[in-house]
Amino acid sequence: MSIRRSTRTLAHPTRLPLTGADAFLLAFDAETRRRNRANHLSQIVLRLRPGFAPDAFARVLDEVVEANPILRAPIRRRGVVGLAEYRLDLAPRAAGPVFEQHTSSAPPPGDWDAPAALPSLFSERLNELHPDGRAGLLRADAVRYADGRTDLALTWLHMLFDGWGSERFLEFLEECGSGARAPDAVPAADRPGAPPDVALPERSSERGTMAMEWQRWMNGLGALPVRSPAGPERGARQDLEIARTHLTRADSARVSQRASTLAGFLTPMIFYLGVAIRAHHAVMVKRGDVPASYVVPLPVNLRPKGSDGGIFRTRVSLLWFQVPSTCVDDLGALLAELKEQRRHAIRGGQIENGAAAMDFARYAPSRLYGTLARRPLGGELCSFFFAYTGEFCPGLTHFFGGAVEDGFGVPSVPASPGSGLVLALHAGRLGYTHVRQRDAWQPGELDVFREQLAADLLG
Amino acid sequence: VHGENALQPIHLFAYIARKMSVNGWTRERLTDLIHRILRDDLLAPQDDFSPQSNLIESGLDSLAVTQLMLAIEEATGVWTDESLLTPENLETAETLAASIYEYVARSRGRTSADPRG
Numbered sequence: 001m002s003i004r005r006s007t008r009t010l011a012h013p014t015r016l017p018l019t020g021a022d023a024f025l026l027a028f029d030a031e032t033r034r035r036n037r038a039n040h041l042s043q044i045v046l047r048l049r050p051g052f053a054p055d056a057f058a059r060v061l062d063e064v065v066e067a068n069p070i071l072r073a074p075i076r077r078r079g080v081v082g083l084a085e086y087r088l089d090l091a092p093r094a095a096g097p098v099f100e101q102h103t104s105s106a107p108p109p110g111d112w113d114a115p116a117a118l119p120s121l122f123s124e125r126l127n128e129l130h131p132d133g134r135a136g137l138l139r140a141d142a143v144r145y146a147d148g149r150t151d152l153a154l155t156w157l158h159m160l161f162d163g164w165g166s167e168r169f170l171e172f173l174e175e176c177g178s179g180a181r182a183p184d185a186v187p188a189a190d191r192p193g194a195p196p197d198v199a200l201p202e203r204s205s206e207r208g209t210m211a212m213e214w215q216r217w218m219n220g221l222g223a224l225p226v227r228s229p230a231g232p233e234r235g236a237r238q239d240l241e242i243a244r245t246h247l248t249r250a251d252s253a254r255v256s257q258r259a260s261t262l263a264g265f266l267t268p269m270i271f272y273l274g275v276a277i278r279a280h281h282a283v284m285v286k287r288g289d290v291p292a293s294y295v296v297p298l299p300v301n302l303r304p305k306g307s308d309g310g311i312f313r314t315r316v317s318l319l320w321f322q323v324p325s326t327c328v329d330d331l332g333a334l335l336a337e338l339k340e341q342r343r344h345a346i347r348g349g350q351i352e353n354g355a356a357a358m359d360f361a362r363y364a365p366s367r368l369y370g371t372l373a374r375r376p377l378g379g380e381l382c383s384f385f386f387a388y389t390g391e392f393c394p395g396l397t398h399f400f401g402g403a404v405e406d407g408f409g410v411p412s413v414p415a416s417p418g419s420g421l422v423l424a425l426h427a428g429r430l431g432y433t434h435v436r437q438r439d440a441w442q443p444g445e446l447d448v449f450r451e452q453l454a455a456d457l458l459g
Numbered sequence: 460v461h462g463e464n465a466l467q468p469i470h471l472f473a474y475i476a477r478k479m480s481v482n483g484w485t486r487e488r489l490t491d492l493i494h495r496i497l498r499d500d501l502l503a504p505q506d507d508f509s510p511q512s513n514l515i516e517s518g519l520d521s522l523a524v525t526q527l528m529l530a531i532e533e534a535t536g537v538w539t540d541e542s543l544l545t546p547e548n549l550e551t552a553e554t555l556a557a558s559i560y561e562y563v564a565r566s567r568g569r570t571s572a573d574p575r576g
Binding site for chain 1: 501502503517518519520521522523524525526529541544545546549
């Protein structure tokens, strides 16, 4: 039941193996390139008050990239189906990341009490196609408004950071910029012999048994049909848009209390997941296309708890939830069902089984894994993507001279399912970022989605 | 526990004390169990991690707390009701053990913890 930790160390300092989750995400990058002519990218966005110093940011970014070659190292396999690795030794030959400054003629942004207008440039960056094999941090874009405020977005290939790592990277940059640490301080967990990562049994037969158990679990999800907002296996060009919405401090406090009461002090994500399911359900009801069930994966952070974890590479497993649509109408019953499923899955070792399955993805051809993931659900990956990430960069009040007004992660979402919802708190305010495939949603549906979300959050 | 409602209070007290002692789960042993599971299996705390250390600051999160509850269930046969997992009860291994101990005692028909625990 418990997660054991590895004693394995990295064998070669110039070759950094992808984690299982990295490889899993790399498979979806390959699928997105093949089917949707884009990459599986993520972003992190900061809205900064006047004072942001772009020149200092550019200098520190260069120094940090120089000292941390993983930020632009290409990913290569040893042989056709060999282990996928970051080739740190090839990083000096690689370009980037690019930092560009832009000036916006658009009106300065409001005070975040309404759905926030983000520079369209950011969604364009999310939809770009980069050359195969180019990994890491791709670019940073700063958009300055007439009132001196700046929106800053960092864009990377998703397996470089997960949400946790990307937030720590921002803090790392700021610490380097303020002189609190040297820019050559490579995060500890990426050094050979560094604090241990999550481990799996040494015997491959045991790992294989776990992976097969995971696949059986995944196959079982196909018993009830699923339909995402965008439909299965879209071959359309990826065209994601980003919507950002904030609640007031008073409403945020009320929602946090409600989440804690209904779902538990340490497990508020169950409340937010239930709310997200009901918001999507409302849209499907409006369409007259209610599926038999909703299937959603919940990312689980696998880093050793309470230690300094490495910033780079993704270290997550997934817990899958499946609720019949007949169970969605009553929020209390839905939350009870989600709690029970979570407990049952953890007790059954599905987090470790997922890690074992992803470990095999390191060796498998990308196309095989994409197929295995979509097959049980008739071409769907899931109903939508979801995460609740708690307090966003709690220690980050300023970033290179600009006070941090807001900050949030923008998840990578494939064109199918075409919907990803991430909630987080910042400075006492709850915000949610909805990333969606543009043509898969009608304007009226978005109103229904937002209204249901607000109604359930606030109660 | 079948039939415990039929016991007189004094007998009930003795019965629960006996059950707890048979299983070996005094409050101190429960504290020790929780501390050990957290230190050795679930968290990667500093060397000075003790039963009085703050659990949230030591890295206790949603996954770790569920795994802890499952480990406690495995050892004691008791599933801890999630309503117990309040900020106050999750402050230290000691406070968590005390709340679980009291919960077990209450669920077996008592309204307060065994003061001798």
